[in-house]
Amino acid sequence: MTTIATLNACEAAGFVEALRGIYEHSPWIAARAAQARPFASLAALKRALQSVVDAASIDEQLALLRAHPELAGKAAIAGALTAESTSEQASSGLDRCTPHEYAQLHALNADYNGRFGFPFILAVKGPTGQGLSRQAIIATFERRIGNARGDELREALRQVHRIAEIRLNALLGVTPSLGARVMDWCETLGTISDVETNLTCAYMTPAHQRTAACIAGWMREAGMTVHIDAVGNVVGRYAAAQPGANTLATGSHYDTVRDGGKYDGRLGILLPIAVVADLHARDQRLPYDLEVIAFAEEEGVRFRSTFLGSSAITGSFDMGLLSAVDSDGVTLGDALAQAGHDHSDIAGIARDPALLLGFVEVHIEQGPVLLERGLPLGVVSAIAGSSRYIVELRGVASHAGTTPMGMRRDAAAAAAEIVLLVEARCRQGAALVGTVGQLEVPGGSVNVIPGACRLSLDIRAADDAVRLAAVADILAGISTICAARGIGERLVKLLEIDAVPCAPRLMAQLGAAVERAGLPHVDLPSGAGHDAMRMAELTDVAMLFVRCGNGGISHNPLETMTADDADIAGRVFSDFLLDLPQA
Incomplete structure (x- = not known):
């Protein structure tokens, strides 16, 4: 079986041969990457291969793109694809297109090639590696054909790297199981909405309460004790090995904007739950209590007041907001009561800062910086x-x-x-x-x-x-x-x-965990607001950003990420937790 160790140990020619099918008809990529051995991890190998392509000439990059076949094109119909491409196109049913779909794809391929001078490239196995639907592929084709050429060239190369990532996983027998679990949970929550046509989850609606119940259930399955507090925060606690320990808090929000994406906020809840589930499965405890907080409200959609969940945790909840009225004339106080919450208990939610080690939030970047740099993770330096x-x-x-x-x-x-x-x-x-x-x-x-x-x-x-x-x-x-x-x-x-600066000690510890995973430690600011801004009133904060796809778009149904990025984020976060000092 091929492993990182065998790839590091073999001759350069053997390395190139082992990776022959990773980048379509382009052995020069592996040949140049071989010089960077040994690789400490799969992430480091992926990074080295990507760096070779990034440093290549424009002619070499175009040759790489042109080495790829058209989707459902003549080569596919004739059975002339590589084994890897044949498997990938079949995973999305491109070998079973209807006559209308074949006609659509044929016309799109011709228009795209005429516009850009290279074939349309898409990792058809998708964000989870399980395969995109034909309808999703055609919709992506139609959207991207309107891009400027420079933007589309960069996106095509990113798709090449995603294809290579999936192929490397298969070669090395690696399954991003933690990331896949997080993605599956996000998909499940993405089906629970206030409206049928898109994902909208506003504060204290029935969809919001169903979402909270799902999160609470997953927390219990992961081995946490769970309660839902008086403002709707879902709180899971994974107790320390010894009683009386201080607490590290993590989490994010589970409400959404109108017609939002599946990962904003929710990634920062579900990823820590998955990490705790792995710790619990190994019967492993941390030297401190870990509290995962699914904040009930951050976006301000229903009552036009943001950070309701985190403000209660910090003891700064404005009780005057109980009289705020939504578009149907329902007050916030009435919405809480209808959901079974007692607003008189809100004051008791506040945490004692003396018992907190800090707050660390994992979040999709909601921007294009990591995507443009080809990096799955970044450490936030400050929230703007x-x-x-x-x-x-x-x-x-x-x-x-x-x-x-x-x-x-x-x-x-x-x-x-x-x-x-x-x-x-x-x-x-x-x-x-x-x-x-x-x-x-x-x-x-x-x-x-x-x-x-x-x-x-x-x-x-x-x-x-x-x-x-x-x-x-x-x-x-x-x-x-x-x-x-x-x-x-x-x-x-x-x-x-x-602005809220992140704590240098927590930034350094996150950065060290990123580097131990075989990735460069890159700091970047957050232009968006987050619950960590409120938590900074209480304790030191830090944030780990995870790369967005589709140009970094967020607050939008096109918001996306991959199971591989979620997986490495989970492993880095787990390493950070295990390495964190208790004081």
Whole structure:
């Protein structure tokens, strides 16, 4: 049987031959990677092969892509594929296409090749390695054919690496069982929704309560004691080897945005449960209590107030929110009561910081940085602070045909200039981003110069000084633009949240676990908010990011990740837990 040890020990020619089927008709990849031996792990081998492709010339990369067959193409129909490609296409039923599907794929292959100059490449075994449906393959084909060529070239190469990863697993007899369990759980929860057409799980709805019950059941099966607290947090505790130990907390949220993805928040709950299940199966205890907290609410969809679950844990729950009303006129307090929770117990949820070793959250990145770097994992350095405003602009509405260009007080033109100002200023700072997510011309008409415009500002950075400097420059620039155009302005501040740095000691320990897995330790900021921000009020925090697919998209049904990435994240997290000092 082929193992990492035998690959390390054999001659270079034997190494190349052993990996002959991993990258389609491209033995030069294994030949160059052989020079980097010995490999400490499968992850290190995958990384070395990927690095060879990344460092190759554009002509070599294109030759690699062109070595791959079309999906359900002429070579497949003629039985002329490699054994690996034949198995992969069959796993998704591409050898059983209907005449209509063959026609669709034939037309898509021709259009794609004409647009990009290489065949469409997709790891048809999918995120779990079990195979995508033909409908999913065609939908992905149709979506990606609209990409820019440079973006699609990078995506095609990523798909090549995913195909190689699956083939390496088969060669070495490796099954990402922990990651597959997490993916299966995410799929199960993804079917529990407030609506039939997409995944929406809002606070204290029936779907939310069913989701909590599923999580609680998996926690019990994993060997934890479980309770659901007065705000709906599902809390599983895996007791230490000795009683009276302090506690390390982990977890994330199980509510979703409307029409959301399957992994946001939920990965950070289900992955620790899977790790605990493995520890329990080996009858292994940690030197501290491990508490997995499935926070009931983080997104603010139903009652427009975020972090309800983690604020209760930190003792900062605002009891005034019990009177908040949803779109149906139901108060938050009534929603809790209808679900069987007593709001008078909320104060007792708060944890004693003296008993906590820290809080470590695992989360999908929700962005493209790890994906672009070809890395499955990253250690979060800080969670970005945020400044949010509504900007109201007042010009003069007048006739679009009779008012000369130089005599207009056009509020929408001022808004357009502000959008470009935000973009230009936020390109100047590291880990600084700015977004105008809302832009409205109230009562606008095609033949009337806009007399009013309303837009939002969202400025984020992991460094508060960087963020506040950008905000100051942007607000000053808005005033300058408005003065030059004769536009009145009004600013309404919506939010000001400071950045939350992660604890260096926990970052270092996570990074060391990443390196022990054979991967580089890379730090990166989080631009999104997380429950860890609230938990930082109570204890030291850290975060482990896991790579997103599909361009890093999140809060979207296209949000995706792989069982292999979940698996290595689970093994790194387990190693971190076992190596963590007790104080």
